[in-house]
Amino acid sequence: MVLVTAGLALAIVFWNASWRPARNVVTIVHEAGHAVVALLAGRRLSSIRLHSDTSGVTVSRGRTEGPGMVCTALAGYLAPSVLGLVFAALLLGDRVGTVLIVCAALLLGVLVMIRNLYGVLSLVITGGVLFAVSWLATAEVKAAFAYLITWFLLVGGVRPVFELQRKRRRGQARDSDADQLHRLTGAPGLFWVAVFAAINTGALAIASAWLLLP
Template identity: 30%
Template sequence: MSFVREKLSTKFFLFLVIAFLLIHVPLLGNYAKVINTLIHESGHALIALLGGNVERISLFMNSEGATYSNQSTWIGSFFTSIAGYTFASFMAFLSFLLIGKKKQTLLIDILLVFIFLNLIFWVRNPYGIFWLCSFAVAFLFLLIKGSQAVRDHLLLLIASILLVDSIQSAYEILYLSVIQPYGAGDAANLAQLTVIFPAPVWGMFFFLQSLWFCYFALKRGYYKLRS
């Protein structure tokens, strides 16, 4: 039993290392990171729908993304701006939680819902459509033709990419909020909305919440996998 647990813990951290290395590979890394961008922008869009409307979402080759929405209230704009990084971190946590609970099928369903929701309603730029279609085809092919082991390893890799990139992107916005506060994306938007809290405060918030969700992802995923 101790050997099995040691093997599982080794595999768990191996996938985190693989995810970290993968997202830094030229071209392929940006392609892989778009899964986190998709979740990030979907977080903006879902909250925006509560008090406004979503015009479109763009997913770019450099792994960046943009959500274009209209909000009629200050609070709608506030929660829409805050939703991207927090939703991405939450989804990383949820992915490990579901894997730890052996509910891989539910995780598959959630990922496919995000892909097809964006493809049908929001994403219209050429690369975004290419990414959604290519990822969906490859994802479904591996799930249908691959073995149980292939499916489980694929989902663990996706969860690891979500976790690693949610932390890295949150750190990047923190760094950008310090050296270029007016160009710090969501942190800059929140600084304009709140006035008294500058961009670095929101950059720090995004980074700390990513670490908080990371801790619980490790706790719920890693220890469940070991049990």
């Protein structure tokens, strides 16, 4: 089951036809990462928007510079991989139910702050799938679904980083998280893309060792 769900997650992420709709899930977690860290940093969360091109925007109020703003900007691209690593640790302890509960809590938290129709639709569809599996599926299907979510977040957290750099190279992402971090810290945007890539691939490697090695 672990190998099959890993292979399925890879197929979803690297097949463009499936990646486009599935990427909405990564965007939900990305924006949730911004939102959670903004609240932890003492900022005031205003709104979250999810767009049909799979982009998203999280607006928070507070200081426009300083460690809190840096951490908030940093959190988005790291959130899917970090959450996937947490889920991998939970699955090691056979805590399938906890994985599904965390997913439900995350969707509910984002839904409270969503401010556009497409965002609501994305969350309702995602939540509907989660509800169906949680309440109607057998224990084996729930476990397979939890593993699939985990692998998808881990692998799906890596691809957007490389997509980001391609857009930056073409001048199409001038207000990306990496470029915001450049303006906040002075470190080049490419440095922050490398940080995203290193942490996310590291999370994938660690989780793979946990789940695949005896």
